[in-house]
Amino acid sequence: MENSKSFLSSAEKTLCRAFILLGVLALGWTFHKAPQRAWANLLIDNFYFLSLSLSAAVFISALYLTKAGWAVAFRRIPEAITAYLPYGIAIATISLFTGIKSLYFWTTPQGAANPHVIAKAIFLNWKAFVSVSLAAFAIWTFFIRKLISNSRIQDEERDVARTLKNRGVAAAYVLTFALSYSLIAIYWIMSLEPLWFSTLYPWFVFAGMFVNGFASTILLLLWLQKKGYYKDIGSAHYHDIGKMLFAFSIFWVYLWFSQYMLIWYENIPEEVTHFTLRSIGSWSYVFWPNVALNWLLPFLILLSVAGKKNPKTLFLAALISFTGHWTDLYLLIMPPIEKSGPVYGLPELFIFGGFIALFVLVFENAFRRAKPYPVGDPLLKESLALHE
Amino acid sequence: MPNKNLVGVFDSDEKMIRAAQKAKESSLPAFDAYTPFPIHGIDEILALKPSFLPKVCFVGGATGLLTAFSLQYWVHAVYWPMNIGGKSFTAYPAMVPICFELTVLFAGVSTFFGFLFSRGMHPFKTSPFWGLQTENDKFALVFELDSEEKAERISRLLNQEGALEIREINA
Incomplete structure (x- = not known):
């Protein structure tokens, strides 16, 4: 039984393509009017969805490593999310390697002459930036392809050997991912402010993106159920994945606060610049709501058992997290480029919309190519029988 | 807590869950369960009220x-x-x-x-259900007893479901 039927109607596919076109037009217009803003938008949106695909793979790996059964029934959703990886890599290669001079202060002659940048030159240079990025791309592609192909081959073989193999792959992936993603977070985002540093930063970026992996899995799961898939996934599964969203949104704010409070307390000029730029002046209108979006609202919605089990409230919390983490990334990337205050308008909206449409099409294409359930996985039965 | 209880001891969680289910179906609901690890879904079978x-x-x-x-x-x-x-x-x-x-x-x-x-516990009190090996590898299902006729039916059901031991415990 090949699941070749698409869950998108042709009208919906056309709508997606129209949104991609609108996004491209908005991007072109922004390049014409304000190239820096266009590069920053590309970085925000592509990093957002690239991280989504990597987080989905971390989630799959966590399932293998902990021998967890509860999410195996809908594991094909995170598996299909990882299909964005090659697109993300392609867009990142084009946008970062050509836009590097417009985005990063340390690449300009004036920036390179700064004594603080000179002190970091062994790390902050064009060659290191490109080679670390390429190495990370290679690591991610290798391990994620292995994870996914083992899972799909298992559908035919129905042999536990592939699960055991994937446990090894998952262990290797999470270890190499932790290192490579940290470096990528530092190079791509933290080096937008090359004079500032925080050792907690890569961890913080990852926490936000990992929450987003759960949020998008929930959104796609509920959407697919509307379309007639996964009829046997119910409140017990909602409860468990709701717990993950709940727990990791708290983890995000834990890291957010740890970083904020230490820097606020010490008040050292070279450290505090990151927060003075964001929490004082007009950026503060984004800075404080960001905490509410990513932590307070999901926390209050998901606090009770009923909030996690009800698909409506779960959907709401996931949607808030999904938009919240875009805001979070926007707040990490945009302020050093637009120092005077937040710029938000049609370009941001339409470029993000285009990326969502692209992501949905890529997801649909990958989801269609595999069976909706990993029928060869020995834990599938346990997952379907899940109850409170 | 009532005074008289009938306790069935099982050597696997599956047997105990099935016995609890059967008891519920024949309207002899079990009152409580003692197990070495938390069992998902047992609260629904026992129809326990949410705790405060x-x-x-x-x-x-x-x-x-x-x-x-x-x-x-x-x-x-x-x-x-x-x-x-x-x-x-x-x-x-x-x-x-x-x-x-x-x-x-x-x-x-x-x-x-x-x-x-x-649970009505304090450090100087020993639970009457202590000593059934439920902290080791056994699973105990506790029934309230209010009549001899009921005791008969419960013991029969527990025997059918493969209880290792049936014991009357006065709490």
Whole structure:
């Protein structure tokens, strides 16, 4: 039984393509009017969805490593999310390697002459930036392809050997991912402010993106159920994945606060610049709501058992997290480029919309190519029988 | 807690769950279960009422939060104002870690004692259901006894479901 039927109607596919076109037009217009803003938008949106695909793979790996059964029934959703990886890599290669001079202060002659940048030159240079990025791309592609192909081959073989193999792959992936993603977070985002540093930063970026992996899995799961898939996934599964969203949104704010409070307390000029730029002046209108979006609202919605089990409230919390983490990334990337205050308008909206449409099409294409359930996985039965 | 109980001891969780299910179907619902590990879904089969512990936990946590905040506010702003790094006397971010810790501490401790209270336990009391090996590898299902006729039917059901031992325990 090949699941070749698409869950998108042709009208919906056309709508997606129209949104991609609108996004491209908005991007072109922004390049014409304000190239820096266009590069920053590309970085925000592509990093957002690239991280989504990597987080989905971390989630799959966590399932293998902990021998967890509860999410195996809908594991094909995170598996299909990882299909964005090659697109993300392609867009990142084009946008970062050509836009590097417009985005990063340390690449300009004036920036390179700064004594603080000179002190970091062994790390902050064009060659290191490109080679670390390429190495990370290679690591991610290798391990994620292995994870996914083992899972799909298992559908035919129905042999536990592939699960055991994937446990090894998952262990290797999470270890190499932790290192490579940290470096990528530092190079791509933290080096937008090359004079500032925080050792907690890569961890913080990852926490936000990992929450987003759960949020998008929930959104796609509920959407697919509307379309007639996964009829046997119910409140017990909602409860468990709701717990993950709940727990990791708290983890995000834990890291957010740890970083904020230490820097606020010490008040050292070279450290505090990151927060003075964001929490004082007009950026503060984004800075404080960001905490509410990513932590307070999901926390209050998901606090009770009923909030996690009800698909409506779960959907709401996931949607808030999904938009919240875009805001979070926007707040990490945009302020050093637009120092005077937040710029938000049609370009941001339409470029993000285009990326969502692209992501949905890529997801649909990958989801269609595999069976909706990993029928060869020995834990599938346990997952379907899940109850409170 | 009623005085007389009938206890069936099983050597696997599956047998115990099936027995509880059968008992529920023949309207002889089990009163409680003692198991070495938490069993998902057993609360529905036993038709246990939701416990009041979440409320205890919330009140405990709120008390902890209030205690931590008022203590710090009183010390830093009222009783002994001290200039620390030029910050305001009521610098709220600095208070968050202590508020968090005391919330967790009070919530945890009050839930622990609330649990003991809800089970009617205290350190000098031994549970009447102690000694059934349920902390090791056995699973016990407890039934309330109010008539001899009922005792008969329950023992028959437990025997059918493969109980290793049926014991009457007076609590």
